[in-house]
Amino acid sequence: MKVITILFILFLSIDCQSRLKEKIDENDGLLLLDRNNYDYAIAKYPKLIVLFTTYGCNLCLKVKSTFIELAKRLKEYEIYVAEVIACENRALSIRMNSQSYPAAYLYNEGEKSVFPNDEDLELLFEYALQNQYGLITQLNLQKEIDLFIKRSNIAVLSYYTTNEIADIAIKMPQIKFGIINQQINPKHHEAFITNKAFPKEIYFNGKLEEFQDFIEKNAYPLVFSLTEEEFKKAEAEEIPLIGMVLNPNQFNDYIKSYYEIVAAEFKGKLRFVLIDTKNELTLRRFQYFVGQSLEYKRIYYYNFYTKFTINLPYDEGSIPTFRKIVEQIQIYQEPFWEGDGYVHDLTPLNYQIQINQNPNHVILFNDMNACDLCFGFSDAFSDLSIKYQHRNNLVFAKQNRSVKPIREIIVEEVPSVYIYLKQDGLVNLVIYKGELSTEAISLYIEEHIPFTKFQSGSFPQTSGNEINNTNFDKLILNNDKPVLFLFYSPNSEHSKAANLLFEQLTPLFQDKLIFCRTDATKHQFEGFNMNSYPSIFFISAKGREIIKYDSQQRSIEKLVEFINEQLRIKNNYGTFINNGKVIGVTSESFQDIVIKSKQHVLVKFYAPWCGHCKSMAKEFEQLATLYRGSKDVLIAEMDWTQHQVPTVSIGGFPTLILFYKDGNSVEQIKYNKQRLANQMKQFIDELMNQHDEL
Known part of the structure; x- marks a missing residue:
């Protein structure tokens, strides 16, 4: 009887513990987790965000209020948000390696990664949706397909295999690729594209070799709103931006349609952006490019190559108005002039960029119609430009004071020569007073204008x-x-x-x-x-x-x-010579440098916006110098926002993975300790020593 009683009590105890684990309370939309139900919650909710907070932490309270709003917005996407009170669950906090609060983690099918503990709701919402899927996702059920489309700004769904589209997906990391199970979902098209900016899907029924070109032409809207995917594409392609901010107090449908018509006329030459002030995140992204606060009724321009920005006002939104402004701005698309044997035409439109922004020296000929002396000097000036065409840093230009006078340039007589010298970011104007001849100006150039604007030794040295x-x-x-x-x-x-x-x-x-x-x-x-x-x-x-x-x-x-x-060799590098520097790896070079090399390779997978990535950069560079000359170890880094590979799973930034070589096999070993050079080196050396002992 005693045995039966003991067994009965034991059964009740186990049942009670099981019920305790399965019980998950909720407060303000947040699931309340502790050491008893934590693992059960991870198993129950495939998409889960967990916030660790503690008492007496003001920042925790602020972040928690944001996460409450985040939970409300994510619920329809079947992404759940939970909270753990760290001081009440110390063992769990230690297990999660949470050393400061607030701390947040994202669980994707049980895989843990760091989640931003930010107060910016828009940033958190977008980050949560962006990080639900890897490069390519297998979709077996209709519900999975529906959620995949709902969670992705841009999604490409196809019936191809992973191997067939892997190369395409690697080249387009901004886009989410899904593979539909044909046995469960009958095939009606080869593939289709969904974009939240589009009213309906775009279907593809061509050949596989045409698929990438189809995606490039159809996946993105004509006018960007600077979602995360569009922001990355704009940065990657570096097409100059033309953008404007919509006034929420105006009727904007006509403005949008006029703007899109003009955008179509300049497609491929300029990237058009239309910003809705209701979305603070996209507004900040555009400000990041133009580097200034934004106003209504202004069109902004940004050139990735020259880093030049300008904005022009407009009174009424119409097709002729937008077209005229864009045509005016187009002049700023031209690159900085260099010495090339030509005499360039300086106008009021390009004065700012070529005189004040261009780092090269400019020798300017002030010309005028019906001026005999100007006509006579014109050939000599052309000869000078040809003579010094080998001098990249010496530009020859002229302005016609009769046709396009530049009001910023005060000219007392024509013909005359003004020399704009560039040094340390400053522009110094020298009015040439000598004889207007090829010989005299050549002598002045040789004596007064240096070959380069940089100080001696400022050009980076190489090992060549x-x-x-x-x-x-x-x-x-x-x-x-x-x-x-x-x-x-x-x-x-x-x-x-x-x-x-x-x-x-x-x-x-x-x-x-x-x-x-x-x-x-x-x-x-x-x-x-x-x-x-x-x-x-x-x-x-x-x-x-x-x-x-x-x-x-x-x-x-x-x-x-x-x-x-x-x-006439294949990409098979064997052992690299380690020069003590961090090697930049891309999706194209990853296989050759990281996988095929005989050395162990520690790779830092990072994002340019990641604060933790930036803070550890010096330590990582120091680590590379510690392995200078090593035949066993290479140190590398990869921008995961631009380059991805399907064999690696990255959940947060920075992620450090050692690709350890054991014969013909490559093992991925994550590094999760302090990001200090000596600690990382100790981690690598200990693994190599363990292998040697075996």
């Missing part, structure tokens, strides 16, 4: 060889190894970017190539055909063949492809 007239034959023409040769201009931002690419390429090909560069404003060599800088050439051993890199895309992936083509 600096080429001049004395070592050219030895290192370029008579080298037993092939050479990659960079012609740069010290005052060119593009040259500086190409220089950094050389730094990244060096450890990849150091045993196969000689890396060289030369200042093209000082040195010129026969056989190298150049129209602009930077220019890159591949020279085969002993200078037998010179091949120019003609692609406009100066990316590490494209250059690796070009070099491999010339070396």
Whole structure:
């Protein structure tokens, strides 16, 4: 009898504990979790956000009120929000590694990642929806399809396999890709696109090789509202932006339609943006681009290349008005002038960008109609521009005072020459007083205008060889190894970017190539055909063949492809030479650098907006220097907002993963400790030592 009684009590105890685990109370829309029901809640709710708070924390109270509103908005998307009082559940808090409060986590099918503990409701709402799915999602039930569409601003659903669309999905990380189970959902089309800005789906019935082009042409609206997906696309493509803010007190349907008509006329040349002030997040995104507060009845312009912004007012919203303003603004699309053998036409529209923003020196000829002296000097000035075309940092321009006088330029006589010298971001005007002849102005240029606006040594150094007239034959023409040769201009931002690419390429090909560069404003060599800088050439051993890199895309992936083509090798790098720097990895180079290399690779997956990512950047760079020269370890980073790979699952930022090589297998080991250089090194070294002992 005692045994039966004990068993009965034990049964009641187990049943009571089970009921306790399954009981989840709710307050103000938040699920109340503790150590008893936490794991049950994660299993019950596939999409769950958990906020850890504590008593006596004012910030916790503010964030909690935001999360209460967030819970209301997310409920229809079947995403639930919960709260844990940390001081009442210390063991659970320690288990979750919560060291400060408030702290928030996102559980996606049981997979935990960090969630922003912010007071910005719009940011949290968008982040929650954006991070519900990976690169490609398998959809088996109609309910899953409906929720996938509802949670995604832009969704592409198809009946293709993961392998068939993996490359497309990697190239378009802003878009959510879903694969429909054909056995459960009969196939009516090959695929379709949904966008919350579109009134209906767009169907695709073409061939697989046409699918990517179809998505690029149809996935995005003509006029952006700067959702997260559109923001990322705008940053990636760098098409100049034209934007305006809608006045909520006006009837805007006509304004929108007029604006869209003009946007269609300039499609591909300009990216049009229309901002609704009701959405604070998109408003802030546009302010991020233009760098200024926004007003109604103004059209704003932003050029990604020159970083130049301008805004122009308008009185009435009409097609002719919008078209006229856009045509005026188009002048700012032109890049900064460089020395190229031409005399450029300076006008009131491009004065601001070419005189005040352009980092290059400008020699200006003040011209006028019906002026015999001007006519006589015009040919001499053209000869000067041709003579100094090798000087990228020296621009020749003229303004016609009879046709397009620039009011900011006060001219006392014509013809005259004004010289705008650029130094340390300042513009210094020098009015030339000498003889107006080719010889006299040439002498002035040689004596007073430096080859580069940068101070000595300011152009970044590389691990390559600096080429001049004395070592050219030895290192370029008579080298037993092939050479990659960079012609740069010290005052060119593009040259500086190409220089950094050389730094990244060096450890990849150091045993196969000689890396060289030369200042093209000082040195010129026969056989190298150049129209602009930077220019890159591949020279085969002993200078037998010179091949120019003609692609406009100066990316590490494209250059690796070009070099491999010339070396006639496949992307199989073996062991990289570690130069002590963090290697930038993209979706295209991930397989070669991270997976195929023989070294263990620690990769930091980050987002540009992530504060924790920025704060650990110096420690990560320090870690790379600690492994300088290592044949066993590489340190790399990958911007997950721009580049993604289907073999890696990232839930929050930063995420650190060590790709550990054991023979032919690659194991992914997450690093979750303090983000300090010495701690990360200890983590890597201990894993390698354990393997050696085995």
